[in-house]
Amino acid sequence: MSINIQEIRSQFPVLTREVNGKPLVYLDNGATSQKPKFVLDVLDEYYEKYNANVHRGIHTLSQEATDKMEEARRKVQQFINAKNDYEVIFTRGTTEGINLISNVLREVLTAEDEIIITEIEHHSNIVPWQILCQRTGAKLKYIPLTKEGVLDIDQLDNLLTDKTKLVCVNQVSNALGVVNPIETIIEKAHQKGAWVLIDAAQSAPHTKVDVQAMDCDFLVFSGHKMYGPTGIGVLYGKEDILNSLPPFHGGGEMIKDVSMEVSTYACLPFKFEAGTPDIAGIIGLGAAVDFINSIGIETIHNYEKELVDYTIQRLSEFEEVEIYAKDAEHSGAVSFNLKLDGVHSSDVGMILDKKGIAVRTGHHCAQPIMQHFNIPGTVRASFAVYNTKEEVDIFIEGLKTAIRMLG
Numbered sequence: 001m002s003i004n005i006q007e008i009r010s011q012f013p014v015l016t017r018e019v020n021g022k023p024l025v026y027l028d029n030g031a032t033s034q035k036p037k038f039v040l041d042v043l044d045e046y047y048e049k050y051n052a053n054v055h056r057g058i059h060t061l062s063q064e065a066t067d068k069m070e071e072a073r074r075k076v077q078q079f080i081n082a083k084n085d086y087e088v089i090f091t092r093g094t095t096e097g098i099n100l101i102s103n104v105l106r107e108v109l110t111a112e113d114e115i116i117i118t119e120i121e122h123h124s125n126i127v128p129w130q131i132l133c134q135r136t137g138a139k140l141k142y143i144p145l146t147k148e149g150v151l152d153i154d155q156l157d158n159l160l161t162d163k164t165k166l167v168c169v170n171q172v173s174n175a176l177g178v179v180n181p182i183e184t185i186i187e188k189a190h191q192k193g194a195w196v197l198i199d200a201a202q203s204a205p206h207t208k209v210d211v212q213a214m215d216c217d218f219l220v221f222s223g224h225k226m227y228g229p230t231g232i233g234v235l236y237g238k239e240d241i242l243n244s245l246p247p248f249h250g251g252g253e254m255i256k257d258v259s260m261e262v263s264t265y266a267c268l269p270f271k272f273e274a275g276t277p278d279i280a281g282i283i284g285l286g287a288a289v290d291f292i293n294s295i296g297i298e299t300i301h302n303y304e305k306e307l308v309d310y311t312i313q314r315l316s317e318f319e320e321v322e323i324y325a326k327d328a329e330h331s332g333a334v335s336f337n338l339k340l341d342g343v344h345s346s347d348v349g350m351i352l353d354k355k356g357i358a359v360r361t362g363h364h365c366a367q368p369i370m371q372h373f374n375i376p377g378t379v380r381a382s383f384a385v386y387n388t389k390e391e392v393d394i395f396i397e398g399l400k401t402a403i404r405m406l407g
């Protein structure tokens with residue numbers, strides 16, 4: 001499929017603005033993507049035309065809101081190829097999805113159990129597991145990084161034991177943009193009878209995510225990094241596993257019957273969706289899926305790969321630039337530093353901002369990776385489908401200025 005970038009760009013109102021007198025070059029999509037007008041209109045339409053609480057009312061507005069929300073659930077189901085729509089649980093985002101699982105596992109894990117994470121995780125796929133292990137006495141282990149900055153997957157065989165209950169890993173690293181070998185991890189973990197949780201926050205916007213082909217047990221991602229609203233995300237879980245777990249929050253919507261002594265819980269997905277959900281956010285996320293489908297995730301993937309490859313190629317022209325995990329497969333982002341004495345990533349970020357170029361600098365909520373490289377942070381350029389090669393060129397020109405000013 002061919003791609004008309006100018007047409008796509010015209011759907012994003014914010015891309016017409018200027019920053020510091022220069023056209024905005026937005027390369028901070030790994031933190032959050034911009035939103036197309038279509039998604040913004042769907043949010044307005046909900047509040048303007050059929051705002052009502054869901055699943056409770058028999059009146060027309062409530063029915064319409066419920067129908068739209070459940071339609072969004074089916075859109076997400078198809079987007080990740082889940083077997084059933086009720087395996088899609090709406091959360092506030094990746095962080096909440098991981099915390100949901102880590103909290104309900106408090107009643108399931110014991111001091112005999114082990115969890116494996118990796119050195120390339122976002123803090124939100126580290127800290128909840130540390131808390132869970134502190135509470136249960138379970139042991140937390142991790143797959144280390146190689147010197148180059150990719151997972152040392154050969155270590156996995158030694159780390160996996162009959163005690164391993166869960167392995168948690170991101171599909172694509174937010175800090176380095178590196179693609180992780182999740183197929184191998186899932187296969188080996190399953191051989192030991194462990195569950196696998198995939199953090200797809202950085203893959204869902206860029207790559208076809210197929211939970212059945214992957215055969216992961218849980219998968220989490222955020223709406224706001226894939227052209228959807230903030231505050232909405234998804235936890236996918238296999239039906240029988242979700243059914244076997246205790247509930248997370250208690251409240252309305254998640255129960256079947258309540259007496260003053262005991263309650264029985266609603267079936268999936270409502271068992272894990274206590275309280276009034278972010279109805280607008282859910283419908284907006286459905287619209288974001290429509291937006292992605294209107295281009296095609298494969299087309300997006302291929303186009304963004306060109307952008308990332310081009311960026312790595314252009315960055316390689318500078319002897320002052322060190323690209324992290326340079327030779328590894330990248331998706332959506334590139335991380336680097338200037339090898340200049342006393343220069344911090346934020347110095348580069350500030351000079352680029354003066355030129356209207358938005359990149360992220362710092363530790364990217366992944367301090368263990370920074371400790372691995374013995375650096376305080378990196379500069380990260382991260383992409384969305386509306387970015388262009390011309391923007392990469394502007395970014396590279398900005399970087400030349402930064403090297404001149406800081407060198």
Ligand SMILES: *Cc1c(COP(=O)(O)O)cnc(C)c1O
Nearest residue numbers: 093094095122124170174201222
């Ligand atoms: C952004 C991100 C998270 C956290 O997502 P939130 O939307 O902030 O909850 C977790 N993991 C990865 C890989 C991310 O990129």
